[in-house]
Amino acid sequence: MPLLEAKGVSRHFGEFRALQDVSLAVDENEFVSVVGPNGAGKTTLVNLLTGLLLPSSGQVFFKGQTIGGVGPIALAKRGMARTFQLVQIFPQLTVAETIAAAVVSQQQKQWRLFAALSADAAVFQRVRQIAGIFGLSDRLEHAARMLSQGEKKLLDVASAFALSPEVILLDEPTSGVSTSEKHALMKTLIGAAKAAGVKSVILVEHDMDLVATYSQRIIALAEGKVIADLPPGPFFADPHIIATVVGKRMSTDARHQRS
Amino acid sequence: MTQGPRLLLVAVGVVALGLVPTLAPPFYANLLIPFFAYAIALLGFNLLFGYGGLLSFGHAMYLGLGAYAAAIVAGVLGIRHFELVLLAAAFGAVAVALPIGFLCVRYSGIFFGMLTLAFGMLAHSFLFKFYHLTGGDSGMRVPRMRILGLEFDALNKIELLAGPFYYYCLALMLLAGFALWRIVHSPFGLHLRSLRDNPQKAEYLGVHVPQLRLLAYVISAVYGAIGGAILGFRIGLADPELVHWTHSGHLVFMTVLGGFSNFLGPVVGALTLTLLQDQLQSITQYWRFVLGAMLAAIVIFFPRGLAGIAADAGRRLVRRQQPQVAA
Numbered sequence: 001m002p003l004l005e006a007k008g009v010s011r012h013f014g015e016f017r018a019l020q021d022v023s024l025a026v027d028e029n030e031f032v033s034v035v036g037p038n039g040a041g042k043t044t045l046v047n048l049l050t051g052l053l054l055p056s057s058g059q060v061f062f063k064g065q066t067i068g069g070v071g072p073i074a075l076a077k078r079g080m081a082r083t084f085q086l087v088q089i090f091p092q093l094t095v096a097e098t099i100a101a102a103v104v105s106q107q108q109k110q111w112r113l114f115a116a117l118s119a120d121a122a123v124f125q126r127v128r129q130i131a132g133i134f135g136l137s138d139r140l141e142h143a144a145r146m147l148s149q150g151e152k153k154l155l156d157v158a159s160a161f162a163l164s165p166e167v168i169l170l171d172e173p174t175s176g177v178s179t180s181e182k183h184a185l186m187k188t189l190i191g192a193a194k195a196a197g198v199k200s201v202i203l204v205e206h207d208m209d210l211v212a213t214y215s216q217r218i219i220a221l222a223e224g225k226v227i228a229d230l231p232p233g234p235f236f237a238d239p240h241i242i243a244t245v246v247g248k249r250m251s252t253d254a255r256h257q258r259s
Numbered sequence: 260m261t262q263g264p265r266l267l268l269v270a271v272g273v274v275a276l277g278l279v280p281t282l283a284p285p286f287y288a289n290l291l292i293p294f295f296a297y298a299i300a301l302l303g304f305n306l307l308f309g310y311g312g313l314l315s316f317g318h319a320m321y322l323g324l325g326a327y328a329a330a331i332v333a334g335v336l337g338i339r340h341f342e343l344v345l346l347a348a349a350f351g352a353v354a355v356a357l358p359i360g361f362l363c364v365r366y367s368g369i370f371f372g373m374l375t376l377a378f379g380m381l382a383h384s385f386l387f388k389f390y391h392l393t394g395g396d397s398g399m400r401v402p403r404m405r406i407l408g409l410e411f412d413a414l415n416k417i418e419l420l421a422g423p424f425y426y427y428c429l430a431l432m433l434l435a436g437f438a439l440w441r442i443v444h445s446p447f448g449l450h451l452r453s454l455r456d457n458p459q460k461a462e463y464l465g466v467h468v469p470q471l472r473l474l475a476y477v478i479s480a481v482y483g484a485i486g487g488a489i490l491g492f493r494i495g496l497a498d499p500e501l502v503h504w505t506h507s508g509h510l511v512f513m514t515v516l517g518g519f520s521n522f523l524g525p526v527v528g529a530l531t532l533t534l535l536q537d538q539l540q541s542i543t544q545y546w547r548f549v550l551g552a553m554l555a556a557i558v559i560f561f562p563r564g565l566a567g568i569a570a571d572a573g574r575r576l577v578r579r580q581q582p583q584v585a586a
Contacts, residue, residue, distance in 0.1 A: 093449075114445055116441070
């Protein structure tokens with residue numbers, strides 16, 4: 001049984017058909033990328049896969065249970081986490097506090113009104129472990145707003161990983177990161193996923209270089225439909241798909257890079 | 260500020276407050292009773308505002324609720340024990356704050372503020388217009404009560420307020436402050452601060468945003484009602500003006516003056532305004548003008564309030580003493 005599965009999912013917004021009859025599956029230990037031009041329906045697909053939206057028809061299953069419209073809190077509890085395209089931090093919280101917020105949820109301690117959080121060894125052991133995986137160990141007491149853009153991004157993802165999810169959905173994790181740092185960031189994320197016990201990663205990404213390097217499978221969307229669901233080899237060998245997904249100029253770049 | 264200097268500061272403050280009734284004339288001890296009442300109310304108010312990011316413009320409603328609870332329990336029902344009045348005020352606050360909070364916490368920012376303001380105005384006109392129930396503009400009398408079961412019949416009202424009741428309120432403030440300190444530093448407190456900074460991100464980290472906001476609102480209402488019961492005891496009257504929206508503004512003023520980003524800020528604000536108002540009123544009839552100008556200056560030049568100024572000065576002092584340690 002796939003970990004995450006969409007079966008014949010469509011979503012309309014009034015007259016506009018954002019997604020039409022989309023089916024896809026993500027198995028355990030898979031790294032799957034979702035690509036497509038602007039307006040292809042990637043955001044709608046992400047919101048459906050993470051239970052933020054209800055499909056107009058069809059169903060989304062996570063670990064065999066339907067997750068249509070369950071909302072963020074139930075999603076976290078069931079074992080899926082996501083990050084956003086724009087970096088999301090808590091400006092006034094420290095790095096340790098940001099990660100601790102997720103650990104508190106994961107350990108179900110949020111209703112402890114009078115317990116001293118700073119004395120909770122179980123929480124801070126996990127906080128240090130996660131911070132270590134992301135190379136944030138020497139930033140623990142820094143306020144999140146004082147971090148560099150790259151560190152903010154790492155913290156954003158680290159806090160999602162601290163929920164101990166089985167599946168993590170990364171929505172353009174390298175947006176706003178300089179080209180030279182993109183690969184370093186991706187390597188950190190993939191290493192962290194393994195270290196944190198994440199089973200599957202779904203990556204939504206514009207950068208074809210990253211997609212080609214790290215994915216085991218690529219799902220391409222265009223005009224609300226799946227036009228390809230292939231491993232990187234056959235995917236990049238098909239000039240028609242590449243032209244649809246990234247436009248002519250980029251496709252020659254991608255082919256050039258692969259040859 | 261690290262724990263050491265802050266604890267020392269609190270200890271010095273408590274000792275100084277404890278000496279007031281013995282060293283100063285009763286007038287001053289009596290003057291500080293509202294300070295205790297406002298300090299307790301504002302500690303709770305700031306859980307909602309400073310830690311939860313929700314600015315209520317209707318919180319005077321809960322101070323009024325505390326005072327009217329005192330009038331009903333001690334006056335109408337004749338149960339003249341202040342502890343039972345506090346208990347009734349707390350339960351009353353929970354009963355009122357749950358439904359109102361339930362409606363308000365779905366909104367944040369200006370919409371939350373306006374909705375709480377609207378409920379505060381409703382409460383005021385209810386107290387003002389339902390004359391046969393609430394005494395209308397003349398309010399309801401709050402009789403003298405036993406505290407800790409003791410009558411203190413040898414003391415007149417002023418002596419009671421400036422003596423036993425003063426220490427009682429000081430202890431109550433310390434207790435309320437300690438409980439809130441624990442709440443702020445609990446896992447719940449962390450989740451509350453996370454949703455203040457970024458509610459969307461917080462939800463994806465498993466933070467129950469509306470439920471936590473509601474709980475913070477209810478706790479702040481209970482603190483407000485306890486403060487209100489103290490005010491009612493001192494004045495001997497539950498006055499509808501306690502619930503007027505200008506009184507809610509007064510609460511916001513004190514919190515901003517003291518600094519809402521600091522745990523002790525509201526206490527500093529309550530003390531400063533209580534003393535300042537007394538001094539200004541005896542100097543000039545334009546004291547409200549002076550207070551208004553002060554608020555403007557604080558917001559523009561010292562947005563972290565008096566406690567923020569003090570914390571910065573303390574940090575600078577520590578850094579100067581240990582130049583090597585600065586990271």
